[in-house]
Amino acid sequence: MDKKSYTPYMFIAPHLILFIIFFGIPAVFGIVISFTKWNILGTPEWVGLKNYAEILSDSSSTFYTQFHIGIKNTLLFTLFSVPFCIIVPLLLACALNTKTKGQKIFQSIFYLPTLFSISSVILAWGFLFNKNFGPINRMLGNSINWGGIQPYTWIAIVIITVWWYIGGNMVIYQAALAGVPIDMYEAASLDGAGAITKFFKITLPSIKNQIAYTLVITTIAQLNIYGQPLMFSKGGPANSTSVLLMYIKQTAFGSGESIAGIASAMAVMLGLCIIFVASLQFYFLREKA
Amino acid sequence: MIKIKKNGSKITAFIFLFVMALFWILPVLYTVFSSFKTTTEINISGYKLLPTQWVVSNYINVLTNFNNAPIIRWFLNSLLISTVQTILVIIISSSAAYAYSRLKFKGRDFVFWILMSTMMFPSVVNLIPLYKILSILNWIDTPLAVIVPGAVGVFNIFLIKQFMASIPMEFDESARIDGANNFQIYVKIILPLIRPVLTIVALFTFTGSWNDFLWPSIVFNNIESLPLTPALQLFQGMYLVDYGRLTTSAVIAIIPTLVLYLFTQKYFLEGLNLSSGVKG
Numbered sequence: 202m203d204k205k206s207y208t209p210y211m212f213i214a215p216h217l218i219l220f221i222i223f224f225g226i227p228a229v230f231g232i233v234i235s236f237t238k239w240n241i242l243g244t245p246e247w248v249g250l251k252n253y254a255e256i257l258s259d260s261s262s263t264f265y266t267q268f269h270i271g272i273k274n275t276l277l278f279t280l281f282s283v284p285f286c287i288i289v290p291l292l293l294a295c296a297l298n299t300k301t302k303g304q305k306i307f308q309s310i311f312y313l314p315t316l317f318s319i320s321s322v323i324l325a326w327g328f329l330f331n332k333n334f335g336p337i338n339r340m341l342g343n344s345i346n347w348g349g350i351q352p353y354t355w356i357a358i359v360i361i362t363v364w365w366y367i368g369g370n371m372v373i374y375q376a377a378l379a380g381v382p383i384d385m386y387e388a389a390s391l392d393g394a395g396a397i398t399k400f401f402k403i404t405l406p407s408i409k410n411q412i413a414y415t416l417v418i419t420t421i422a423q424l425n426i427y428g429q430p431l432m433f434s435k436g437g438p439a440n441s442t443s444v445l446l447m448y449i450k451q452t453a454f455g456s457g458e459s460i461a462g463i464a465s466a467m468a469v470m471l472g473l474c475i476i477f478v479a480s481l482q483f484y485f486l487r488e489k490a
Numbered sequence: 491m492i493k494i495k496k497n498g499s500k501i502t503a504f505i506f507l508f509v510m511a512l513f514w515i516l517p518v519l520y521t522v523f524s525s526f527k528t529t530t531e532i533n534i535s536g537y538k539l540l541p542t543q544w545v546v547s548n549y550i551n552v553l554t555n556f557n558n559a560p561i562i563r564w565f566l567n568s569l570l571i572s573t574v575q576t577i578l579v580i581i582i583s584s585s586a587a588y589a590y591s592r593l594k595f596k597g598r599d600f601v602f603w604i605l606m607s608t609m610m611f612p613s614v615v616n617l618i619p620l621y622k623i624l625s626i627l628n629w630i631d632t633p634l635a636v637i638v639p640g641a642v643g644v645f646n647i648f649l650i651k652q653f654m655a656s657i658p659m660e661f662d663e664s665a666r667i668d669g670a671n672n673f674q675i676y677v678k679i680i681l682p683l684i685r686p687v688l689t690i691v692a693l694f695t696f697t698g699s700w701n702d703f704l705w706p707s708i709v710f711n712n713i714e715s716l717p718l719t720p721a722l723q724l725f726q727g728m729y730l731v732d733y734g735r736l737t738t739s740a741v742i743a744i745i746p747t748l749v750l751y752l753f754t755q756k757y758f759l760e761g762l763n764l765s766s767g768v769k770g
Contacts, residue, residue, distance in 0.1 A: 206595070209594070209595035209598070213585075216586040219642045222623065224616065225608075227618075228611055232615060292506070293510060296503035296507045297503075300500075301500050301504040310511045310514050311510070314514065316697060316748060316751050317747070319701070320703055320720065321722060321740040324725065324736045324737065324739065325737060327726070327736070328736060329521075331731065333731075334731060336536075339537040340537050369762055373762055376762075421612075446704070461618050468617065469615055471612065
């Protein structure tokens with residue numbers, strides 16, 4: 202074999218080898234393990250669909266309860282937060298697109314929180330929302346227990362999430378809006394179209410690909426919710442913000458013996474939700490073509 | 491008539507943006523200023539933004555707690571992890587992208603297609619087997635446990651490959667005629683030309699690594715080895731409602747990514763558009 206024919210493989214090998222070991226193999230085994238009884242240490246024992254049967258329909262099992270609470274809260278949170286994570290940045294991007302004064306500064310301010318880790322975000326907002334010492338309650342002149350009473354806990358978590366997340370979506374919409382020709386708006390104005398008509402008839406259709414894209418990545422990001430309820434409300438009050446990733450982590454890596462098979466089955470179920478959302482993108486894109 | 495209307499909508503837009511910007515910036519400012527307040531002031535007074543008396547005692551207390559919350563150590567752990575991971579990503583992603591985009595070899599398009607199709611795969615499924623692999627390698631509680639698994643993403647390769655497509659193949663061909671081999675072409679011609687996209691990949695890798703929360707909290711049991719982001723969780727249990735110290739630790743944790751952003755803002759914004767453009 203001459204030198205030329207194998208050098209290309211040397212360029213891809215470092216990534217490909219690491220990718221197979223640290224992504225490929227775990228991905229395959231993550232599914233396989235969900236069909237086994239395993240404590241991470243010993244040899245996995247094949248149990249077929251038993252783990253799935255247990256979390257999906259054995260109401261006497263704690264894992265059934267945990268899975269149902271976890272998936273319900275995860276989906277609820279996604280449902281609450283995704284619309285705001287799309288609409289708020291879209292409005293901001295439209296306002297920025299008027300080329301008003303201070304555009305650059307505004308953009309930086311809205312993008313800023315996306316640079317922070319969820320743990321520092323929660324340390325800050327945990328203070329702001331604190332019942333006794335937080336400025337929010339002091340400003341409102343009441344003593345709402347944001348971290349401990351519903352619906353306030355969900356409201357607080359959604360506010361924090363929207364504040365933290367929207368910067369990226371906003372920048373994407375800004376770039377998309379900048380590409381919409383101005384004469385389309387001017388022609389519509391001459392025809393007597395108002396701002397709202399223009400928004401729905403011109404703006405939205407022109408950036409619908411970017412909306413589809415952000416809708417998919419945002420939904421996937423929110424299905425992976427973990428840090429906010431863990432640190433802000435500890436999953437409470439009364440497990441009302443205990444999300445599936447918390448139970449997956451606890452079941453697999455908690456203080457007791459690992460129940461990796463069950464945790465894997467939970468992870469696969471969450472993964473199926475994510476794949477379902479991701480595949481919607483292909484549907485949107487085909488629609489366009 | 492149109493002009494007046496236009497100015498009117500500009501003013502409405504400005505007012506809307508101004509009010510929203512207050513909502514976005516006040517939490518940051520309030521947190522930063524509170525870290526300079528005395529505990530008494532935080533606990534008793536109303537909601538004044540600026541400290542009546544500026545103190546650095548919170549910073550001294552947080553930074554010198556070497557016993558149960560070695561924040562300087564955590565900070566350095568994070569710095570090491572994020573830096574090494576960024577370098578690793580740049581090397582393996584750019585060399586792979588070079589081969590997938592500019593070299594011809596058997597199975598190239600097939601391998602690349604397989605890699606791309608795994609982007610949809612939900613990584614939550616990988617957590618448990620990945621932990622097992624790392625424990626077989628004896629990497630648990632070491633920086634490698636977060637550096638290496640976090641570096642294998644395929645999206646970076648995709649971005650770099652897209653960028654390389656704009657470089658004419660004539661560059662490679664004329665260098666080859668001059669006797670350069672693939673490695674020399676990659677280092678001397680391609681790498682300098684793809685610096686903008688490498689900067690973008692580096693920035694997003696560094697901030698992503700710095701802010702990573704779930705995975706490091708799984709693979710580190712030893713408090714000393716923790717990176718800062720998951721370690722902040724421990725402060726909650728330690729400082730309870732001592733919000734002077736809690737806000738201080740939050741401020742310390744956001745400094746690196748904030749500084750990075752201030753100097754390289756343009757690349758962050760370009761990077762977002764690049765990724766949405768190719769995917770959306």
